[in-house]
Amino acid sequence: MSYADFVWLLISEEDKRNATSIEYWFRCMDLDGDGVLSMYELEYFYEEQCERMEVMGIEPLPFQDLLCQMLDLVKPEREGRVTLRDLKRCRMAHVFYNTFFNLEKYLDNEQRDPFAVQKDFENDGPEPSDWDRYAAEEYEILVAEESGNEQLQEGCISLSPCDVHPNSNKLFIHLL
Structure with missing residues (x-):
């Protein structure tokens, strides 16, 4: 195609x-x-x-x-x-x-x-047409992803120490 x-x-x-x-x-x-x-x-x-x-x-x-x-x-x-x-x-x-x-x-x-x-x-x-709605939704998703990536790259999101739940093998990360 x-x-x-x-x-x-x-x-x-x-x-x-x-x-x-x-x-x-x-x-x-x-x-x-x-x-x-x-x-x-x-x-x-x-x-x-x-x-x-x-x-x-x-x-x-x-x-x-x-x-x-x-x-x-x-x-x-x-x-x-x-x-x-x-x-x-x-x-x-x-x-x-x-x-x-x-x-x-x-x-x-x-x-x-x-x-x-x-x-x-x-x-x-x-x-708005269905296409206009679709394009607007996809644009919003793109903007949200871009802003999330920028925050990670700038170090705006800080992580606290990791915890392992005592009754599980799952790792928990706490956002500050």
Whole structure:
């Protein structure tokens, strides 16, 4: 994978709301290239998520129940067929794709307050994109790491003598 391909993958993963990402993930899911996501293709990707959930000790939703949720979410023009046009028209394509590709984001969405979703739609001001939020979070992490490294290099963090807990072989370091 080239650097340019990696960048497009990262942007498509972190911001599934934009048209380019919607097209990218649609091509990933359209296994037979017919321009339609069949129920077979949806089940194929959901089975992978089910395996991951079972490893985590989470009981997955039966496919038929999930399928009803996804079809209600997308509201395809033709029953039983999801097209790229349907997903672009749907304001929740990111939820659809996370359900099949990103277990962590799928589970986050499942735990989310349903009223928070309504607030997202009612917000009139320009809301930052998922990519903007991701970049801001990563920048904050970078700044925190940099400031921590600077403190260590400057000797701002001093350590007290180390203790070994009497009933354990663990080493405890006390920060002053």
